[in-house]
Amino acid sequence: MAIPPGQSQSKTHTIPVVCFKNVRKTFGNQQVLRGLSFELQPGEISFIIGRSGEGKSVTIKHIIGVLHPDVGEIFINGELLTRAPETSWIRARKNMGLLFQDGALFDSMTVGENVAFPIREFEQLTPKELSLRVESLLDLVGLPGYGLARVPDLSIGERKRVGLARALSLNPSLLLYDEPTTGMDPLISELIDSLILEMQKKIPGLSSVVISHDIQSVLRLADRIFFLHEGKMYATGTPTEFRANTDPIIQQFITGSLKGPLGQPIA
Amino acid sequence: MMEVALSGLESLGGLVRGQIIGLGRFTLLIRELFFWMVRRPFRIQLIFKQFEFVGNKSLSIVTLSSLFTGAVLGLQIGKIFGIFKAEGLMGAATGKALALELAPVMCGFIVTGRAGAAMAAEIATMRVNEQLDAMEAMGVSPVSYLIVPRVIASTLMMPLLSAIFLSLGLVGCYIIGLVMFRVDTSVFVAQLQWLVWVSDIQKGMTKALVFGFILSTIACYKGFHARGGAKGVGEATTQAVVASLLTILIVDFFISLVQMKG
Numbered sequence: 001m002a003i004p005p006g007q008s009q010s011k012t013h014t015i016p017v018v019c020f021k022n023v024r025k026t027f028g029n030q031q032v033l034r035g036l037s038f039e040l041q042p043g044e045i046s047f048i049i050g051r052s053g054e055g056k057s058v059t060i061k062h063i064i065g066v067l068h069p070d071v072g073e074i075f076i077n078g079e080l081l082t083r084a085p086e087t088s089w090i091r092a093r094k095n096m097g098l099l100f101q102d103g104a105l106f107d108s109m110t111v112g113e114n115v116a117f118p119i120r121e122f123e124q125l126t127p128k129e130l131s132l133r134v135e136s137l138l139d140l141v142g143l144p145g146y147g148l149a150r151v152p153d154l155s156i157g158e159r160k161r162v163g164l165a166r167a168l169s170l171n172p173s174l175l176l177y178d179e180p181t182t183g184m185d186p187l188i189s190e191l192i193d194s195l196i197l198e199m200q201k202k203i204p205g206l207s208s209v210v211i212s213h214d215i216q217s218v219l220r221l222a223d224r225i226f227f228l229h230e231g232k233m234y235a236t237g238t239p240t241e242f243r244a245n246t247d248p249i250i251q252q253f254i255t256g257s258l259k260g261p262l263g264q265p266i267a
Numbered sequence: 268m269m270e271v272a273l274s275g276l277e278s279l280g281g282l283v284r285g286q287i288i289g290l291g292r293f294t295l296l297i298r299e300l301f302f303w304m305v306r307r308p309f310r311i312q313l314i315f316k317q318f319e320f321v322g323n324k325s326l327s328i329v330t331l332s333s334l335f336t337g338a339v340l341g342l343q344i345g346k347i348f349g350i351f352k353a354e355g356l357m358g359a360a361t362g363k364a365l366a367l368e369l370a371p372v373m374c375g376f377i378v379t380g381r382a383g384a385a386m387a388a389e390i391a392t393m394r395v396n397e398q399l400d401a402m403e404a405m406g407v408s409p410v411s412y413l414i415v416p417r418v419i420a421s422t423l424m425m426p427l428l429s430a431i432f433l434s435l436g437l438v439g440c441y442i443i444g445l446v447m448f449r450v451d452t453s454v455f456v457a458q459l460q461w462l463v464w465v466s467d468i469q470k471g472m473t474k475a476l477v478f479g480f481i482l483s484t485i486a487c488y489k490g491f492h493a494r495g496g497a498k499g500v501g502e503a504t505t506q507a508v509v510a511s512l513l514t515i516l517i518v519d520f521f522i523s524l525v526q527m528k529g
């Protein structure tokens with residue numbers, strides 16, 4: 001039995017940071033989200049998992065509002081933002097930081113300018129304060145002294161870490177990570193994982209949403225796991241609940257077995 | 268037979284629908300452009316950077332092509348006017364053609380090829396690499412940050428380039444007049460002043476201004492809606508250039524009509 005969404009959520013009535021109600025999204029004739037509903041609780045690390053191409057990145061782009069649903073509603077911190085004016089989204093986004101799957105760095109700028117970009121836009125700092133802030137952010141992601149490096153020269157792992165520094169630069173209260181560790185060596189993955197935990201401890205009330213294919217780190221770090229399947233939230237629960245879940249699809253996904261209802265990968 | 272006709276109709280329908288959707292998107296972008304033009308933050312620094320970009324990219328070509336355009340016009344016109352022993356008028360006729368038509372249109376073409384194409388490619392690359400999404404996700408409107416400075420800079424830069432084109436074109440014509448037709452300098456200048464009015468220059472400048480707006484908005488629009496990797500970037504760039512050139516020619520005709528009546 002899959003755990004229906006909502007069933008295992010806490011009984012206290014906190015306002016969810018993110019709430020999707022029956023969200024549908026179609027690209028051309030490809031239905032990606034088919035009535036997606038879920039709630040993310042504040043102060044938690046939520047992991048979104050699911051097969052490649054299931055719409056995890058699309059979901060996270062709906063949270064930050066660079067994609068908008070065809071049907072359905074999205075609430076951020078209790079505020080209905082679907083069909084809200086762009087200015088409401090801009091206000092909401094100031095409290096969010098998003099690490100894109102491929103980093104999405106501005107390749108016409110240096111690493112330092114990339115990290116400084118949101119700070120320049122929204123805060124008045126002296127050049128000295130700004131460069132100190134940028135340095136400390138680059139230190140945090142394990143890239144000290146990279147400020148003057150050019151983006152095209154970076155490896156994919158380095159790009160993602162710069163993207164993470166940029167996402168952290170305005171001290172967001174909602175942090176979204178799209179596959180932060182994919183394509184990185186085990187040590188850097190470990191660094192990113194501990195960074196996710198560390199941020200969570202350091203910033204009170206911070207909520208994190210992580211998309212990941214690394215099932216071990218999912219089970220280790222998650223407060224709650226959301227399993228996206230066929231455009232809907234197939235199951236949600238804590239890591240313990242997921243491990244104990246006997247649903248064949250979930251078991252196949254957790255164990256990474258090739259035999260089961262999910263079938264074999266096409267490639 | 269019937270099937271061929273039907274599928275032809277269908278693809279025509281698709282084309283028309285595509286154009287209508289495109290027009291709608293273009294209108295939306297223009298609306299957003301004006302929204303951000305009159306709102307903080309005013310990105311003066313970025314506007315100046317674009318001034319430099321458009322100017323730097325185009326100035327050397329404008330210089331070279333204006334000299335030769337003026338020279339070749341002088342050559343042809345001087346030859347014809349020579350039949351009537353009226354070579355002295357060649358500067359005036361060339362000046363009129365340059366001021367009203369050739370300076371703004373040629374500059375429009377040059378800036379499209381250099382700056383417009385580069386703008387379309389740059390913004391398209393940012394689109395397909397999710398950099399525009401990233402900007403938006405950080406609460407910064409790409410229209411405000413990228414498009415407004417480019418459109419303002421191109422629109423204001425075009426009349427300036429057009430003025431340079433006109434001046435150097437006349438120099439080119441004068442040199443031909445001097446060397447090939449032995450035209451007297453004082454006659455050349457006097458005829459020029461007699462036939463080319465300040466209002467002609469104003470009309471040409473107005474055209475240049477409009478062309479600058481057209482080519483930069485089309486370039487940014489094509490880049491903004493690019494899709495599909497490196498191939499998409501190439502397509503967006505080509506489309507931007509073709510659409511800008513055609514639109515400039517068509518709009519030029521209508522502005523000329525209006526200006527003649529006025």
Ligand SMILES: Nc1ncnc2c1ncn2[C@@H]1O[C@H](COP(=O)(O)OP(=O)(O)OP(=O)(O)O)[C@@H](O)[C@H]1O
Nearest residue numbers: 027030032050051052053054055056057058059101
């Ligand atoms: N802007 C878009 N236009 C058209 N199709 C899109 C767009 N964005 C995503 N898609 C399609 O939606 C589907 C889901 O994409 P998405 O990137 O969300 O997958 P994902 O779950 O993040 O996969 P992965 O684990 O490989 O990153 C894909 O088939 C993709 O081609």
Ligand SMILES: [Mg+2]
Nearest residue numbers: 056057101178
């Ligand atoms: Mg993805």
